[in-house]
Amino acid sequence: MAPPRPSDPVEHAAIEHGLAILRSGGLVAIPTETVYGLAADASNEQAVRRIFAVKGRPVDHPLIVHIADAASMTEWSHDLPASAALLAEACWPGPLTVLVPKAAHVLDVVTGGRTSVGLRVPAHRITGELLRRFGGGLAAPSANRFGKVSPTTAQHVHNDLGDDVDLVLDGGPCPVGVESTIVDCTVDPPQVLRPGGIPTEHISALLDGRLTHASGPNRAPGMLASHYAPHCRVLLAGDGDEMDDLAAATPGSITMGLDVDLADYAQNLYQWLRDADIGGRSAVVALLPPARGLGHAIRDRLIKAAAHRAD
Numbered sequence: 001m002a003p004p005r006p007s008d009p010v011e012h013a014a015i016e017h018g019l020a021i022l023r024s025g026g027l028v029a030i031p032t033e034t035v036y037g038l039a040a041d042a043s044n045e046q047a048v049r050r051i052f053a054v055k056g057r058p059v060d061h062p063l064i065v066h067i068a069d070a071a072s073m074t075e076w077s078h079d080l081p082a083s084a085a086l087l088a089e090a091c092w093p094g095p096l097t098v099l100v101p102k103a104a105h106v107l108d109v110v111t112g113g114r115t116s117v118g119l120r121v122p123a124h125r126i127t128g129e130l131l132r133r134f135g136g137g138l139a140a141p142s143a144n145r146f147g148k149v150s151p152t153t154a155q156h157v158h159n160d161l162g163d164d165v166d167l168v169l170d171g172g173p174c175p176v177g178v179e180s181t182i183v184d185c186t187v188d189p190p191q192v193l194r195p196g197g198i199p200t201e202h203i204s205a206l207l208d209g210r211l212t213h214a215s216g217p218n219r220a221p222g223m224l225a226s227h228y229a230p231h232c233r234v235l236l237a238g239d240g241d242e243m244d245d246l247a248a249a250t251p252g253s254i255t256m257g258l259d260v261d262l263a264d265y266a267q268n269l270y271q272w273l274r275d276a277d278i279g280g281r282s283a284v285v286a287l288l289p290p291a292r293g294l295g296h297a298i299r300d301r302l303i304k305a306a307a308h309r310a311d
Contacts, residue, residue, distance in 0.1 A: 014169055015130050021166045022047075022134060027054065029143040029157040030066075030130065031171025032122040034095045034179050034197050035150040035270070036157050037066065037140030038165060048109050048139050054164045057146040062112035063139040064097050064120050064180070064221060068131040076119055076137060078103045083207060084119075084185035090206050093123035095180040095197025099220060110139050116186050118220060126171045141221060142179065143168075149230050149273045149305075152177050156274065177267035178297045182220045183211075193220040195296035197266075227304040230273040233283040234306040243285050252282035262294040269298060273305065 018028045022039065025047040030039045038055065040047035042065045052059050065076060070088040073080055077100040084098040102117035111117050119137075122128065131138065142150040144160040151157045154170035181196035183203060189210040192200050204211040235250065237243035240258055247253050256272050257265055276284045286302050289295035 011126060014167075015126065015133065018130055018167055018169055019133060022138070025050075026166040027051065027164075029151075029154070029161070029165050029168040030122075030124075030127045030138070030140060031154070031169055031174065032066075032095075032124045032127055033174060033176045034122070035152055035174055035177070036143040036154065036168075037122075037127075037138075038143035038157075038161070039066070039138040039140035041134075042107070042110055042137035042139040043105075045107050045109055048107060051139065051141065052109075054161060055141065055144070055146045057141065059109070060112040061146075062114060062118065062220060063110050063141050064118040064182075065106075065110060065137040066120055066122055066127070066131060066140050067137050068128070068134075069121055072137070073100070073119055076103055076106060076117055077101055081185040081190075083183075083188075083190050083210075087183060087185070087203065087206060088119075088121070091198055092121035093128060094121070095123070095176050095178075096120065096203075097180045097182045097194075097196075097220075099182065099184040099186055099193065101186055116184070118182060120180055124171055126169055130169070147227055147229060149228055149270050149277075150179065152267075152270050156270075173267075175267060177269055177271075178294070178301060179221070181297070184214075184220070191215065195300050197294070197297065199293045200296050201293065227307075228270075228273075228301045229305045229307075230284065231277045232281050234273070234302065235283050235285045236302060236306050237285055237287050240287070243287050246285045250283045250285065252280075253285050254279070254281045254283075255285045255287070257287035257289065257298075262289055262298065265289060265298050266294045269301060 097118045097120040143157045152174040176197040181198045182194040184191045193214045
């Protein structure tokens with residue numbers, strides 16, 4: 001089911017402005033149900049390269065192409081796997097990205113030189129309308145500097161990127177709050193490369209259990225060991241007692257994740273990490289949620305935020 005179309009004249013005007021920028025090779029920050037994305041015309045190599053420059057993103061790190069609907073998948077894949085079509089039918093619009101064999105015209109700069117491309121149909125009224133009217137694909141990683149905390153409000157994008165982005169479309173806070181689940185459908189059985197907004201258990205049920213965890217080379221966003229990192233340290237606790245002990249041993253720290261449900265934890269995760277930096281905290285002591293439902297994605301983001309950083 002498609003998201004509702006904008007009815008506000010101000011939103012219509014903003015979409016018109018965004019379309020003009022994208023068609024001229026510019027960058028537009030777009031709201032989605034997961035996080036804000038930094039979008040460019042996926043068929044414009046110069047525009048896509050600007051995404052990498054603005055983010056400071058390694059050029060071999062592939063981008064996800066956002067499309068208007070599932071019917072557009074065949075425009076981007078030369079041999080669409082049955083598993084990808086099934087998942088798209090069940091989960092789009094929504095927080096799912098499927099990796100499929102790329103069509104010949106898909107730019108190598110988008111895929112990091114790989115033979116596969118990630119596709120997604122976001123569930124947000126503004127970006128849905130933008131994509132329908134744009135008529136093509138938008139390459140769009142998260143609208144922040146590479147490796148840092150993802151943005152879930154328009155203000156986060158302004159704070160992170162400033163004048164490096166040509167327009168920020170304000171669609172309000174992102175309701176899911178963590179990135180899309182990425183499933184590699186180019187392999188059999190399919191693999192979950194990144195847990196996200198659609199629980200792994202749901203994907204597995206749709207595929208009758210034919211689903212495995214990631215193995216092999218880095219080939220999708222969010223697969224690096226360190227990512228989603230605030231400036232302060234992130235310390236992980238397995239339960240409330242360990243959280244209390246770590247907090248007591250870490251002056252200037254703040255705790256996160258106790259007595260909240262998984263949906264609230266996911267929706268607020270990046271805001272809380274940002275708040276810790278704004279408040280000058282030395283560390284965040286984060287409770288690891290159970291490995292079920294959205295807990296898979298939250299655990300993944302926290303583990304990567306807590307990982308050793310080269311910088």
